[in-house]
Structure formats: C-alpha cells, structure tokens
Amino acid sequence: MISILDPIQPALAHARRILFEPFSARKWFVLGFSAFLAHLGSGGSFNFNGNPFNHSYRGTGPDFGPVREWIAHHLPLVIALGVVLFVLALGLAVLFQWLGSRGTFMFLDGVARDRAEIVEPWTRFQDLGNRLFRFRLLLLLATLALLIVCGGLGALIALPDIQGRTFGTSALTAVFTAGAALVLGLLVITAISLLLRDFVVPIMYQRNVGTSEAWALFRREFLPGNSWRFVGFYLMTLLLWIPATILILVGCCLTCCVAILPYLSSVAFLPIFVFFRCYSLGFLEQFGEEWRIIQVPEPA
Numbered sequence: 001m002i003s004i005l006d007p008i009q010p011a012l013a014h015a016r017r018i019l020f021e022p023f024s025a026r027k028w029f030v031l032g033f034s035a036f037l038a039h040l041g042s043g044g045s046f047n048f049n050g051n052p053f054n055h056s057y058r059g060t061g062p063d064f065g066p067v068r069e070w071i072a073h074h075l076p077l078v079i080a081l082g083v084v085l086f087v088l089a090l091g092l093a094v095l096f097q098w099l100g101s102r103g104t105f106m107f108l109d110g111v112a113r114d115r116a117e118i119v120e121p122w123t124r125f126q127d128l129g130n131r132l133f134r135f136r137l138l139l140l141l142a143t144l145a146l147l148i149v150c151g152g153l154g155a156l157i158a159l160p161d162i163q164g165r166t167f168g169t170s171a172l173t174a175v176f177t178a179g180a181a182l183v184l185g186l187l188v189i190t191a192i193s194l195l196l197r198d199f200v201v202p203i204m205y206q207r208n209v210g211t212s213e214a215w216a217l218f219r220r221e222f223l224p225g226n227s228w229r230f231v232g233f234y235l236m237t238l239l240l241w242i243p244a245t246i247l248i249l250v251g252c253c254l255t256c257c258v259a260i261l262p263y264l265s266s267v268a269f270l271p272i273f274v275f276f277r278c279y280s281l282g283f284l285e286q287f288g289e290e291w292r293i294i295q296v297p298e299p300a
Contacts, residue, residue: 002229004236007282014294015274018114030116031274032267037103039266039273040096090144097136102129104197108205111277112293128204135196135211139189146185154178194234198280206293222287233283237276244272 019028071078105125110116158174161167196211199222203214223230248269251259259268266273278294285292 002226002283002286004229004232004283007279007286008236008240010294011275011278011282014111014278014296015271018111019271019274024116027116028267028270030118031107031110032270033118033263034103034107034110034116034121035270035273036263036266037099038107040100040103093140094137097140098129098133101133101136102126104132104201105129105205107273108201108277108281108293111274112205112281113295128208128210131210132196132201132204139193139196143186143189146182146189150178150182150185153181195230198233199284202281202284202291202293206291222284233280237279240276240279244276247272 018031102122102125105128106118106121109121109125154174154177155162156174157177158171161169161171161174195218200211200214200218203209203217204211207214207217209217248259251268255268259265281293285294
C-alpha cells in the first residue's frame with residue numbers, strides 16, 4: 001500500500017540522525033554546499049526584492065517622456081544592450097543548470113549515504129550530471145520557446161488594438177488566449193521538473209541510467225495505477241511547506257535576514273532541504289526493496 005503519510009516520520013528521523021547525531025559543523029557546511037549547488041537554476045535561495053513598506057503614492061505618475069525620447073534617439077544602442085543582457089542572462093542560466101545538475105546527485109548521495117564530501121562525488125557523478133544537464137537544458141529551452149510563442153500569439157491577436165492604440169476586444173482576447181496557453185504550458189513544465197527532481201533523479205542514481213531510461217522506468221513501474229498517489233504526494237508536500245516556510249521566515253527575522261544570503265540559506269535551513277529529499281526517497285522506496293536508497297545503519 002503506497003502511503004503519503006508513512007514516509008514522513010522516517011524522513012524526520014533520518015534528517016535528525018545525519019544532522020544532529022552527532023552534530024558536526026563541517027558536515028553542515030559541506031552538505032549545505034551540495035544543497036546550494038543542487039538548487040542552482042531551480043530556486044532554493046530566499047531573496048526578497050524591494051521594500052514592501054516603502055511606497056509613496058502621488059497624485060500624478062512620473063514623467064517618462066525624456067526616457068522615451070532618449071530611447072527613440074538611441075534605439076540601435078538599446079537593442080544591442082538588450083541582446084547582450086539577454087545572452088548574458090541565458091549564459092548564466094545554462095551555467096546554473098550545469099552546476100545544479102551535478103550538485104543534485106552530490107546532495108542526494110550525501111543524504112542517502114550520510115556523508116559530506118565534495119571532490120569525490122563531483123568527479124563520480126560527472127556522467128549522470130551531464131545527462132541530467134542535457135535534459136534540464138531542453139526544459140529551459142522549452143520554457144523560453146513557450147514564452148516567445150505565447151508572446152507572439154498575444155501580439156498577433158492584439159495587433160488591431162495595438163495599431164489603434166486602444167485596449168479593446170482584440171487585446172482582451174489576446175490576454176486570455178495567450179495567458180491560458182502560457183499557464184497551461186508552465187504547469188506541464190513544472191510537473192515535469194518536479195517529477196524529475198523527486199523521482200527520476202533517484203532512479204538515475206539507483207540504476208545508473210540516463211534520463212530517457214529513468215523516465216521509461218518511471219512510466220512503466222511507478223505511474224500505472226498510482227497517478228493519484230503522486231498527486232497526493234505533492235499536495236502533502238505543499239502542506240508540509242507551510243510550517244517549513246514559517247520556520248524560514250522566523251529564521252530570517254532572528255538573523256536579520258543574514259540567513260537568506262546565497263549558500264548561507266542552504267546551511268541555515270539544511271534540515272528542511274534534507275527532510276524533503278528524504279521524504280521523496282521514502283515515498284519511492286514503498287514501491288519495492290530495490291528502491292530503498294537511504295542507507296540506515298543497523299542498530300548496535
């Protein structure tokens with residue numbers, strides 16, 4: 001019987017065992033670095049942009065006339081800068097995906113085997129990391145293509161209103177049509193990314209296979225008859241993130257937001273990341289003893 005509740009207690013116990021029994025500052029910083037790498041390109045640092053309490057409301061908005069005038073007179077320069085910034089952003093995204101793909105296996109290995117190493121797993125997971133990187137790169141390109149297609153579709157539908165400089169039926173239709181297509185596409189990409197992180201990567205790790213073989217195994221051995229159980233898993237994950245988010249906010253307040261800095265956030269909130277990694281592994285191992293990835297030491 002596949003349960004979404006049964007893996008919670010073992011996940012908590014394993015997280016407590018590897019982080020607090022005994023406590024080791026070195027393990028926290030090393031394993032936290034693996035968690036930091038694992039979350040590159042897929043979120044994991046807690047950054048708050050802007051000050052929500054610093055708003056000034058005026059009767060008239062700012063005058064953007066000089067800005068528009070300057071852009072009109074320097075349009076080639078603006079386009080060139082835009083292209084350069086886009087290429088740099090895309091390059092950073094690709095770099096983060098590459099680092100994150102290797103770090104995903106390093107963090108998984110550290111949690112499963114209760115070890116804190118960097119150099120050896122970085123070398124050992126080169127092949128699996130590169131295979132995961134190629135798949136994640138395809139997801140990144142698919143997301144970019146989705147944005148371009150939905151943006152182009154919306155502009156095409158709204159073209160009459162754009163030419164007339166009005167917001168009428170065409171513009172409203174464009175917003176709903178392109179927006180619905182964008183939301184649907186992002187939901188599909190998000191579902192693929194979540195399944196990849198929580199289940200396909202552990203299958204790759206356990207069987208030492210590429211992403212294609214791991215997806216085939218997932219569809220053949222796990223999904224049939226269990227689709228709603230995976231939906232329940234993610235609903236439970238969402239519920240578990242509520243107290244986790246409260247702990248993160250409390251930690252940020254107690255440390256004057258130092259704990260939200262990159263890497264330090266992975267160390268400060270390492271128990272949360274370890275727990276959720278253990279929770280997905282515990283859910284996976286219910287499908288058979290061969291999928292028991294977490295190595296629990298025998299009692300003395």
